[in-house]
Amino acid sequence: MTTSWDEPSSVADDLERVGYLADARIAQVVFLADRLDKPILAEGPAGVGKTALALALAEATGRRLVRLQCYEGLDEAKALYEWDYHKQLLRLQADEGASWDDLEGDIFSEAFLLERPLLAAIRSPESVVLLIDEVDRVEVETEALLLEILDAFQVTIPELGTITAVSKPIVVLTSNNTRELSEALKRRCLFLHVPYPSVERERAILAARVPELPEALADKVARTVATIRNVPTRKSPSVSETIDWARTLIALGIEDLDDDSLASTLNVLLKYQADIDKVAKELSLELTDTA
Amino acid sequence: MVEVIDAASALEYTDLSDPTNLRATLGATLIKNARHYPAFAAAFDVFFGLSSRTHAEDDEEGPDTAAAGAGAAGSGGESGPDNDLLDGLVEALTRGDRDRLRMLISRAVTRYAGMQPGRPVGGRYYTYRVLKRIDSDALMARLLAAIVLSEPSSGVDERLHQDEADRLFQEVRDELEREVTARLVEDRGAQQVAASRRLPLVEDIDLMHATRAEIAEVEKAIAPLARKLATRLSQRRKHGRSGRLDVRRTIRRSLGHGGVLLEPQFKQPRVSKPEIVVLCDLSGSMATFARFTMQLTYAIASELSRVRVFGFVDALDEVTDYFGTGTDFSDGLIRMGSEADVVRSDGHSDYGRSFHDMWERYADAITPRTSVIITGDARNNYRNAGVEYLDRIVERSRATFWLNPEPSRYWDTGDSIMSQYGRRCDVVDQVRTLRQLEGFVEKATLPVIRSTAVSRQPSAVSQNTRF
Numbered sequence: 017m018t019t020s021w022d023e024p025s026s027v028a029d030d031l032e033r034v035g036y037l038a039d040a041r042i043a044q045v046v047f048l049a050d051r052l053d054k055p056i057l058a059e060g061p062a063g064v065g066k067t068a069l070a071l072a073l074a075e076a077t078g079r080r081l082v083r084l085q086c087y088e089g090l091d092e093a094k095a096l097y098e099w100d101y102h103k104q105l106l107r108l109q110a111d112e113g114a115s116w117d118d119l120e121g122d123i124f125s126e127a128f129l130l131e132r133p134l135l136a137a138i139r140s141p142e143s144v145v146l147l148i149d150e151v152d153r154v155e156v157e158t159e160a161l162l163l164e165i166l167d168a169f170q171v172t173i174p175e176l177g178t179i180t181a182v183s184k185p186i187v188v189l190t191s192n193n194t195r196e197l198s199e200a201l202k203r204r205c206l207f208l209h210v211p212y213p214s215v216e217r218e219r220a221i222l223a224a225r226v227p228e229l230p231e232a233l234a235d236k237v238a239r240t241v242a243t244i245r246n247v248p249t250r251k252s253p254s255v256s257e258t259i260d261w262a263r264t265l266i267a268l269g270i271e272d273l274d275d276d277s278l279a280s281t282l283n284v285l286l287k288y289q290a291d292i293d294k295v296a297k298e299l300s301l302e303l304t305d306t307a
Numbered sequence: 308m309v310e311v312i313d314a315a316s317a318l319e320y321t322d323l324s325d326p327t328n329l330r331a332t333l334g335a336t337l338i339k340n341a342r343h344y345p346a347f348a349a350a351f352d353v354f355f356g357l358s359s360r361t362h363a364e365d366d367e368e369g370p371d372t373a374a375a376g377a378g379a380a381g382s383g384g385e386s387g388p389d390n391d392l393l394d395g396l397v398e399a400l401t402r403g404d405r406d407r408l409r410m411l412i413s414r415a416v417t418r419y420a421g422m423q424p425g426r427p428v429g430g431r432y433y434t435y436r437v438l439k440r441i442d443s444d445a446l447m448a449r450l451l452a453a454i455v456l457s458e459p460s461s462g463v464d465e466r467l468h469q470d471e472a473d474r475l476f477q478e479v480r481d482e483l484e485r486e487v488t489a490r491l492v493e494d495r496g497a498q499q500v501a502a503s504r505r506l507p508l509v510e511d512i513d514l515m516h517a518t519r520a521e522i523a524e525v526e527k528a529i530a531p532l533a534r535k536l537a538t539r540l541s542q543r544r545k546h547g548r549s550g551r552l553d554v555r556r557t558i559r560r561s562l563g564h565g566g567v568l569l570e571p572q573f574k575q576p577r578v579s580k581p582e583i584v585v586l587c588d589l590s591g592s593m594a595t596f597a598r599f600t601m602q603l604t605y606a607i608a609s610e611l612s613r614v615r616v617f618g619f620v621d622a623l624d625e626v627t628d629y630f631g632t633g634t635d636f637s638d639g640l641i642r643m644g645s646e647a648d649v650v651r652s653d654g655h656s657d658y659g660r661s662f663h664d665m666w667e668r669y670a671d672a673i674t675p676r677t678s679v680i681i682t683g684d685a686r687n688n689y690r691n692a693g694v695e696y697l698d699r700i701v702e703r704s705r706a707t708f709w710l711n712p713e714p715s716r717y718w719d720t721g722d723s724i725m726s727q728y729g730r731r732c733d734v735v736d737q738v739r740t741l742r743q744l745e746g747f748v749e750k751a752t753l754p755v756i757r758s759t760a761v762s763r764q765p766s767a768v769s770q771n772t773r774f
Contacts, residue, residue: 023322024322024328040327040328040331041331041334044321044327044328044331044332044335045331047320047716048317048320048321048332048335048336051317052313052317052320056312060341077336101569101570105567105569105595109567112383150632189309193531194530194534194536195531196531199339202339203309203339205339206313206335206336207335207336207338207339207340208335209341209344211625233579236467240463240467243466243467243470246470248636248637250635250636274463275463276409290638291635293635294635298585299466300466
């Protein structure tokens with residue numbers, strides 16, 4: 017595979033072309049990941065664009081995106097590969113009387129292998145972007161499954177041997193930091209902390225994602241969200257919620273964000289009633305009875 | 308070690324002339340925990356931050372030069388605020404002109420910090436001196452004026468303006484600190500400054516003596532730990548992954564395949580639902596720690612549904628409702644402070660009476676599925692220890708843990724009766740930093756069978772120990 021970028025700024029340009037605004041730090045880390053063939057571990061609060069980074073990378077480089085959504089209880093059979101037990105059994109039944117040697121080689125061949133995302137990413141003939149989403153949701157023991165892939169881009173299947181990546185994928189892992197990831201996993205990755213964006217960056221994101229939003233309103237939206245994030249709430253508004261909010265304002269035809277319009281749309285930004293009450297109090301807003 | 312090799316190979320692809328790139332590279336390869344980033348950033352500034360003095364002096368010409376000379380001579384002199392500097396700062400900030408900001412700050416440091424080579428004074432002192440001369444209040448007022456002028460003002464706007472001004476002011480502060488650090492490095496060398504500047508990592512902050520900002524950092528880090536504790540307490544000791552073969556369901560399933568047993572079905576292992584009871588000492592000496600405990604409890608409560616919290620000083624009251632789902636943590640603290648009935652007479656801790664209250668009034672909260680977590684310094688003010696009630700609580704619970712924020716060398720000194728209580732509990736731990744809490748969480752597995760120590764035998768509550 018040829019490297020697609022010569023310098024970090026062209027990473028940023030490519031990402032911007034597909035609507036993802038990367039700051040200098042993100043661009044540099046992506047550039048390094050590509051050069052050093054290392055996975056990126058993106059960590060940060062929910063909804064700041066960690067997953068979107070992987071999606072944008074796939075779009076910008078024209079690669080296919082292979083996604084593994086992690087959850088509690090994810091195991092080898094769902095993440096790596098599985099033998100198609102049903103098919104194997106049927107094959108055996110259909111072929112009763114055939115010699116053992118024929119059968120044995122046969123039922124553990126690729127025809128009976130069910131590819132799961134990780135193996136699919138490795139075996140794909142063209143290079144892909146592999147997104148391992150919310151890796152903090154799997155148990156610590158399951159993390160070990162990922163290590164071989166992250167380390168050497170290979171998967172070992174006892175019956176078939178080791179399958180090495182044809183072309184090395186770009187790997188992005190995301191974590192919401194609900195638990196501490198293991199040292200072994202972290203060691204293999206480039207660490208990218210994605211915090212909430214600065215006011216300037218959020219304004220730029222709004223301009224890119226909601227172009228129909230007037231500039232002055234975008235500025236005010238970005239600053240209001242930054243202020244709300246300063247209030248200690250249970251769940252701070254994420255970037256995606258900022259975008260939702262901007263779209264809400266447009267849909268409602270609100271051109272100037274005043275106290276009333278903010279109070280009546282606060283529920284787009286905040287998802288807990290206690291948070292809404294608290295923010296309203298902080299910003300001295302009168303809540304209209306909606307619930 | 309691997310990290311260092313990574314960093315070295317990554318540097319090959321880094322534009323070293325740009326500190327932002329260098330910082331990103333080193334940050335991504337060396338730091339693997341967001342909590343450690345502030346310490347890294349501080350160290351980075353010490354080793355790679357450059358003073359902007361050279362630029363500043365080139366620029367220093369024209370009408371300012373005379374004033375600069377006078378200012379440098381009388382550094383610390385009690386003249387009024389430097390209006391030129393203030394105007395310049397406000398202009399640079401509102402336009403977002405970083406270079407100009409740097410230059411102005413650099414000049415201000417030269418003039419006002421009164422730095423003398425070789426003087427063993429920390430950077431904070433110089434930062435403070437410059438800020439005093441800049442006059443923070445005046446700067447803030449001017450920033451506000453500049454921001455508000457450019458826009459019409461209404462209710463929320465006021466708050467937005469204030470925040471904007473705060474943000475800009477913080478820029479001045481950051482830039483100032485960076486500049487002072489850079490100059491200190493020029494004077495004394497990076498090694499020495501780095502040694503004096505070492506930031507404690509979040510997990511090593513002493514909770515009993517933490518500043519507000521530090522506590523805020525700690526509180527952010529609690530949630531992952533609480534989650535871990537919650538899962539540990541719900542875990543059963545045995546790691547049997549799947550349950551026994553479910554013959555009935557397997558045969559039922561096989562009918563679809565003409566009686567071939569294609570898919571073996573297993574019984575799901577039962578997941579135990581843990582109950583947690585927290586007893587928290589709320590007396591004055593424990594205030595900071597109690598806040599921390601409550602934060603931890605609040606985080607656990609969002610993971611598990613059956614959590615009950617009791618606060619006590621010399622009486623005990625249930626405070627669960629202040630921290631239930633849908634409540635706000637700081638509201639809960641305030642309500643607990645004003646509404647909970649935890650002081651009966653003089654407001655000094657009385658563990659004996661609190662255990663008595665617990666047993667007499669809330670014994671039903673404790674079942675064989677309950678893990679009890681007690682937090683406090685076990686300083687009982689020489690009152691009746693009430694061990695017979697603690698014994699009963701421990702006896703009925705599944706496990707009892709005691710977290711003491713005092714250093715263990717002070718246990719059993721003065722009025723502390725930690726070991727009297729401690730030998731009755733399953734785990735007793737000193738917890739005054741996040742790291743120690745992490746250590747406790749590691750240890751907090753549930754005992755399968757309790758050791759049959761002598762102290763376990765329930766001592767009969769004699770009739771005459773009445774409270």
